Amino acid sequence: MSRFQSKTLCRVGILAAMYVPLALFVGIQFGNVRLSFGSLPVVVGALLYGPLEAALVALVGELLKQLLTYGLTATTVLYLIPPMLRGLVIGAGAVWMWRRGKRLENCRTRCFAVCILAAVCTTIGNTLVNWLDSVLYGYYTFAYVFGDAVYRFGVGMLNAVVVATVAIPLVVLLRRQRVVQEVKRP
Numbered sequence: 141m142s143r144f145q146s147k148t149l150c151r152v153g154i155l156a157a158m159y160v161p162l163a164l165f166v167g168i169q170f171g172n173v174r175l176s177f178g179s180l181p182v183v184v185g186a187l188l189y190g191p192l193e194a195a196l197v198a199l200v201g202e203l204l205k206q207l208l209t210y211g212l213t214a215t216t217v218l219y220l221i222p223p224m225l226r227g228l229v230i231g232a233g234a235v236w237m238w239r240r241g242k243r244l245e246n247c248r249t250r251c252f253a254v255c256i257l258a259a260v261c262t263t264i265g266n267t268l269v270n271w272l273d274s275v276l277y278g279y280y281t282f283a284y285v286f287g288d289a290v291y292r293f294g295v296g297m298l299n300a301v302v303v304a305t306v307a308i309p310l311v312v313l314l315r316r317q318r319v320v321q322e323v324k325r326p
Contacts, residue, residue: 148189148193151185151189151193152185152193152196152197152200153200155181155182155184155185155197155201156181156196156197156200156201156204157201158180158181158201159178159181159182159197159198159200159201159202159204159205160178160201160204160205160208162176162177162178162180162181163176163177163178163179163201163202163205164178164205164208164209166178175295175298175299175302176299177302177303177306178201178205178223179198179223179226179262179299179300179303180303180306180307180310181197181201182194182197182198182201182223182226182227182230183226183230183255183303183304183307184307184310184311184314185197185227185231186226186227186230186231186233186234187230187234187243187244187245187251187307187308187311188311188314188315188320189231190231190234190235190238191227191228191229191230191231191232191234191235192231193227193231194226194227194228194230194231195224195227195228195231196227197227198220198223198224198226198227199220199223199224201223202219202220202223202224203216203220206219206220214276215269215272215273215276215277218269218272218273219266219269219273221265221269222261222262222263222265222266222269223262225258225261225262225265226258226259226261226262229254229257229258229261230244230254230255230258233250233251233254233257233258234254237250243315245307245308245311245312246312248308251304251308252300252301252304255300255301255303255304255307256297256300256301258300259296259297259299259300260293260296260297262296263289263292263293263296266292267285267286267289267292270285271285271286
């Protein structure tokens with residue numbers, strides 16, 4: 141394994157390890173929707189390292205969370221997709237800005253917009269996965285799957301704003317203190 145791959149694996153492992161306790165223990169429950177900081181490592185990974193590493197952080201972190209919370213089910217893999225979407229969307233926004241010679245976290249309005257877009261994509265993904273899960277396990281009702289969709293979109297966007305509010309200064313501080321090593325950009 142090359143040195144680059146080892147560093148990547150370590151970065152993903154550290155951020156994924158942070159994902160689990162932040163997702164499980166740091167948050168506020170609103171009915172059946174949770175406002176949590178689980179996506180913070182994904183957002184930080186996306187801003188610092190791009191879409192692939194952020195998607196890997198989400199994949200590993202959400203897999204561990206799913207296994208600890210629900211165990212292994214037929215639809216466990218499906219529930220990994222929505223958090224990965226968040227990492228891919230924010231990471232793609234970061235790459236888009238890198239190619240223009242800027243950093244997404246330094247363009248705060250764009251960063252918030254990209255994070256909100258990622259939250260919308262994540263909520264759509266979660267809704268589709270919930271629908272598929274309900275159909276496969278035979279508990280589908282329209283009200284159960286789609287009845288609180290507007291509410292879930294609102295909480296998801298609020299969560300994105302809160303997490304971005306924490307992530308932006310954190311990423312700026314990590315870069316300024318040279319805690320993170322710059323990765324070669326495409």
